[in-house]
Amino acid sequence: MTQPLLRATGLARSFGGVYAVDGVDLRVDAGRTLGVIGPNGAGKSTLFNLVSGQLPADRGEILLDGRRIDRLSPHRRARLGVAIVFQSARTFHGMTVLENAMVGAHATTRAGFAAAAFRLPVHRREERMIASRAREAVVRVGLEAWADRPAELLPLGQQRALQVARALCAEPRLLLLDEPASGLRAAEREQLSLLIEQLRADGLTMMLIEHDVAMVSRLADRVTVLDLGHVIAEGTPDEIRRDPRVVSAYIGTEAA
Ligand code: ADP
Numbered sequence: 001m002t003q004p005l006l007r008a009t010g011l012a013r014s015f016g017g018v019y020a021v022d023g024v025d026l027r028v029d030a031g032r033t034l035g036v037i038g039p040n041g042a043g044k045s046t047l048f049n050l051v052s053g054q055l056p057a058d059r060g061e062i063l064l065d066g067r068r069i070d071r072l073s074p075h076r077r078a079r080l081g082v083a084i085v086f087q088s089a090r091t092f093h094g095m096t097v098l099e100n101a102m103v104g105a106h107a108t109t110r111a112g113f114a115a116a117a118f119r120l121p122v123h124r125r126e127e128r129m130i131a132s133r134a135r136e137a138v139v140r141v142g143l144e145a146w147a148d149r150p151a152e153l154l155p156l157g158q159q160r161a162l163q164v165a166r167a168l169c170a171e172p173r174l175l176l177l178d179e180p181a182s183g184l185r186a187a188e189r190e191q192l193s194l195l196i197e198q199l200r201a202d203g204l205t206m207m208l209i210e211h212d213v214a215m216v217s218r219l220a221d222r223v224t225v226l227d228l229g230h231v232i233a234e235g236t237p238d239e240i241r242r243d244p245r246v247v248s249a250y251i252g253t254e255a256a
């Protein structure tokens with residue numbers, strides 16, 4: 001068996017003595033997409049924050065391509081290729097679409113995210129390199145016509161695409177998407193699904209939190225089901241949809 005791009009073992013994190021994530025093991029192979037489903041409060045976002053480093057784990061190990069990353073800062077993990085689109089991520093108002101995407105590239109540079117968000121001057125050559133990466137990312141998510149327009153004018157679906165562009169700008173090896181489709185209308189969900197499908201076809205490794213089992217089944221190679229901080233099932237989308245524990249804990253009567 002080849003080494004997975006991401007492996008987590010025994011990951012745990014509590015808040016005030018209550019475990020949000022409790023002994024989670026998972027693996028994501030290079031070029032694959034892992035769907036993560038589970039009821040509200042199951043620990044999905046906490047799991048992503050443990051992987052990206054926003055939260056330190058109480059216990060457990062995280063390996064990226066065989067290298068321990070669980071003690072590294074979010075910035076160091078970003079530089080090693082972990083990018084995250086947070087649940088309900090926002091675009092920066094008063095900045096263009098291109099400038100918003102550039103913030104993602106700054107996450108991996110020395111000048112850093114704060115410099116970008118507050119528009120501090122950085123080295124001009126670095127700035128040009130970042131601008132060209134940002135433009136590529138904006139094109140890749142289909143927002144080139146919007147590149148120089150204020151980000152706050154984008155419809156919600158395209159704001160989500162912009163957040164993906166911002167993450168892509170960091171040239172990730174692993175992209176974590178936390179409910180990117182939440183609150184979107186059917187046509188916008190379809191657009192976003194097509195974008196994720198394209199990234200998958202390009203060989204990007206992803207983890208995707210999404211409520212809609214049909215959407216996860218379409219976009220993921222494997223699915224992990226969390227409930228109360230535990231993995232209650234793991235398998236292909238077909239296996240997951242047929243798993244009685246999943247049906248009772250999560251899918252309920254919708255699966256019928
Ligand atoms: P999900 O994303 O699956 O809906 P979360 O990971 O957001 O679940 O939350 C899992 C549990 O951890 C919930 O009970 C939530 O209230 C708790 N939790 C998450 N983040 C925090 C925090 N920063 N402080 C306290 N409790 C938290």
Ligand code: MG
Nearest residue numbers: 044045046087
């Ligand atoms: Mg969540």
